Amino acid sequence: MIGDKESDLYIRRLFPFHFLINQELIITEAGISLKKILGDNCVGQPFTNYFTFVRPGLGIKYQMESIRKYENQIFILSANFKNSTFRMKGEFVFNEDNKTLLFCGSPWITSEKDFEKLGLKIKDFAVHDSTIDMIQNLRVQQMAVEDSNHVNKMLLEKNEELKKTNAELDRFVYSVSHDLRSPLLSIHGIIDIIKQREELSESTAALLQMIINSINRLDNSIIEILDYSRNARFDVQYSELDLAVLLNQITEDLKHTANIDFDIEFNTSPTISSDKFRLATILKNIIGNAVKYRKSGNDNCFVKVTVSKQGSLMEIIIKDNGIGISERSLPKIFDMFYRATSTVDGTGLGLYICKEMVLKLGGTILLESELNIGTTVTIKIPG
Numbered sequence: 001m002i003g004d005k006e007s008d009l010y011i012r013r014l015f016p017f018h019f020l021i022n023q024e025l026i027i028t029e030a031g032i033s034l035k036k037i038l039g040d041n042c043v044g045q046p047f048t049n050y051f052t053f054v055r056p057g058l059g060i061k062y063q064m065e066s067i068r069k070y071e072n073q074i075f076i077l078s079a080n081f082k083n084s085t086f087r088m089k090g091e092f093v094f095n096e097d098n099k100t101l102l103f104c105g106s107p108w109i110t111s112e113k114d115f116e117k118l119g120l121k122i123k124d125f126a127v128h129d130s131t132i133d134m135i136q137n138l139r140v141q142q143m144a145v146e147d148s149n150h151v152n153k154m155l156l157e158k159n160e161e162l163k164k165t166n167a168e169l170d171r172f173v174y175s176v177s178h179d180l181r182s183p184l185l186s187i188h189g190i191i192d193i194i195k196q197r198e199e200l201s202e203s204t205a206a207l208l209q210m211i212i213n214s215i216n217r218l219d220n221s222i223i224e225i226l227d228y229s230r231n232a233r234f235d236v237q238y239s240e241l242d243l244a245v246l247l248n249q250i251t252e253d254l255k256h257t258a259n260i261d262f263d264i265e266f267n268t269s270p271t272i273s274s275d276k277f278r279l280a281t282i283l284k285n286i287i288g289n290a291v292k293y294r295k296s297g298n299d300n301c302f303v304k305v306t307v308s309k310q311g312s313l314m315e316i317i318i319k320d321n322g323i324g325i326s327e328r329s330l331p332k333i334f335d336m337f338y339r340a341t342s343t344v345d346g347t348g349l350g351l352y353i354c355k356e357m358v359l360k361l362g363g364t365i366l367l368e369s370e371l372n373i374g375t376t377v378t379i380k381i382p383g
């Protein structure tokens with residue numbers, strides 16, 4: 001059913017071969033392309049002078065009510081013109097007043113010859129802007145799809161290039177850092193020999209110690225860069241590890257640096273299947289930070305490590321009562337090179353590396369902290 005003026009207009013413009021018939025089956029209107037074939041004077045003539053039904057079937061009578069039963073079905077009409085015939089394909093639609101029938105369709109063109117026979121051109125099938133608009137819209141959509149395919153291809157290629165560049169950069173960082181360590185350690189060694197062999201004045205000994213401190217700082221930075229690039233370059237290598245042994249080694253090394261009470265509690269078996277290098281680096285960094293950022297002058301500094309099992313995940317909680325981190329700094333704490341304080345030496349790489357390594361192990365890391373109260377880091381990793 002059609003009726004509102006706008007859609008009537010649209011249909012008529014979209015179908016330049018349309019025609020309208022009244023209850024007496026007289027053609028009251030014809031599209032301009034149909035008129036081109038049948039002649040202008042088809043309007044006012046009985047529909048049956050020009051058309052016979054081929055489909056939907058023989059039962060259909062040349063009456064409006066009979067045609068109505070087949071509303072919205074595809075009709076094939078045979079049309080007479082200039083002692084010849086052609087076929088039209090389309091459907092009948094009733095007007096809202098139920099007194100007129102609109103045929104929306106077009107000639108059934110199967111070859112170039114049909115165009116010649118009917119004296120038609122392509123533009124006769126799309127005479128109005130709305131039709132052209134539709135075709136243009138389709139073309140624009142098609143171009144958009146082609147464009148997005150092209151962009152996708154380019155992105156994939158760029159992605160491959162970036163992966164290659166990244167891998168090369170990681171290799172470069174690794175070998176440069178590695179090579180930098182050797183001369184640094186030689187200088188350290190030479191200074192140690194001088195200190196042992198020579199009778200040094202107090203001021204010279206102090207100067208040499210300053211050099212050693214700088215070397216140590218530089219070496220720590222290089223080690224962190226190497227850890228980062230090792231994590232980026234190498235796949236995870238699983239092995240059976242004893243967390244108790246690993247944690248004891250780390251805390252034993254740190255006990256010499258400060259007066260701290262270490263407490264390690266296991267609520268589960270200490271055995272874990274994980275990557276030794278990554279797990280050791282993560283724990284060294286987090287526990288190292290808990291010691292490094294202790295409150296100076298506090299005689300009751302502690303680091304408490306609790307290990308539990310949460311389903312298939314191993315949960316390791318490291319809690320300290322150190323200087324803590326301000327709320328403002330917390331959102332950036334895992335960023336590369338970010339430091340929340342400069343009172344102690346550091347690179348701002350440790351937590352960034354921990355996050356990258358935990359991700360590589362398929363786990364999560366969470367840091368909660370309160371300024372002047374302390375910090376708690378929760379690591380969950382499969383194992």
Ligand code: ADP
Pocket residue numbers: 285289290291293320322323324325333338339340341345346347348349350351352374375
């Ligand atoms: P670095 O220790 O080399 O500065 P990290 O990435 O390990 O780098 O840590 C980033 C910053 O987070 C540190 O500079 C410090 O301000 C803060 N931080 C990390 N751990 C702690 C902690 N346990 N207590 C207080 N501050 C911490």
